[in-house]
Each structure stands twice: as C-alpha cells, then as structure tokens.
Amino acid sequence: MGALKGNQSGLLTAVSATFQPQETSFQINKGHGRIEKRTVSISQDLTVIPDFPGLKTLIRVESERHVYRANIIEFSTETRYYVTSLTETAACLAQRIRGYWGVENKVHYVRDVTQGEDACRIRTVGLVQSWAIARNFALNLYRDHGFQNMAQAQRLAGFSCSILKDIFRAC
Structure with a gap:
C-alpha cells in the first residue's frame, strides 16, 4: 500500500478527479485534545487510471479534525489517496492505514526524536x-x-551502568 503524492506523473490527478467510491467506512477517534472523523472509501474501478502494475484498489481517506486548544477550536480537513494491490474491505484497509501510524509512533518517532537518529x-x-x-x-x-x-527509559539507562547491568542480568 502506498500513499499517492504529486510525484507519480498524473496518477494522483487522475485518481482525485475520477474517484467513485464503491464502499465506505467511518471511524471517530478521540484523544490528545482532538476529535477526528475519518471516512475511508475504496474503489476498484481502474478504467480511467494510467497503467499501474499490480494496482487493484484505490483508497480515499477524508479526515475532519477538531483540535481544542486554550478555549479555541481549530477545524481542518484533509483528503489523502492511496493505492494497493490488496482487495480488502474499506474497514480492513482503514485498520491497515491506522496501524501504520502505530509503527511510526512507536519506532520511527522514538528513534528520530528520543534517540536522535536524524541528528546522527x-x-x-x-x-x-x-x-x-x-x-x-x-x-x-x-x-x-x-x-x-x-x-524515561533512556534517561534511566544513561544515569548509571548498574541499571544496564540489571537489565542484562534479567535477560
């Protein structure tokens, strides 16, 4: 599964201009001072899409986000498109897209920010x-x-070698 961006020579333009949803799934997520409604629609009508090997399903994700900050409500919308070789339901594909961000937040973000990988x-x-x-x-x-x-774990491990020894002894 891949997100469509402006660098796929007309594919994003073709998909956004001709997307006709065949199945739709809704999700509402609350947390961190925001409410987000996601509408995930899929289409397997590929007649107007340029030749793209292995493509089976087009996905459109529309997000409406309400962010509450200091008695101010910010409202934003965003539409993203994805392509995939999978033929799953809209709900299953919505879970896959959401699951990707779990990996991003638990691994990539931590490596980039906490461990300073980008600054290395x-x-x-x-x-x-x-x-x-x-x-x-x-x-x-x-x-x-x-x-x-x-x-917090990294700070504790950095305070003393005895903490690291305890961790390795437990292994």
Missing part, C-alpha cells in the same frame, strides 16, 4: 546499520522490561 552524523555504510540495530535493541530491551516511556 554517522555516514559510513556499515556503521549506519550497526547503530540502527543497536537503537532497536535498546528499544526492545526497554519495552521488554515494562517501560512505556522510551525517553
């Missing part, structure tokens, strides 16, 4: 992969030992 200046081919493995290993150790907050 290592560029040597073998070292980049080695550090990625080390970062993932650390996250897995933290989670395996019940930490919910990875920044």
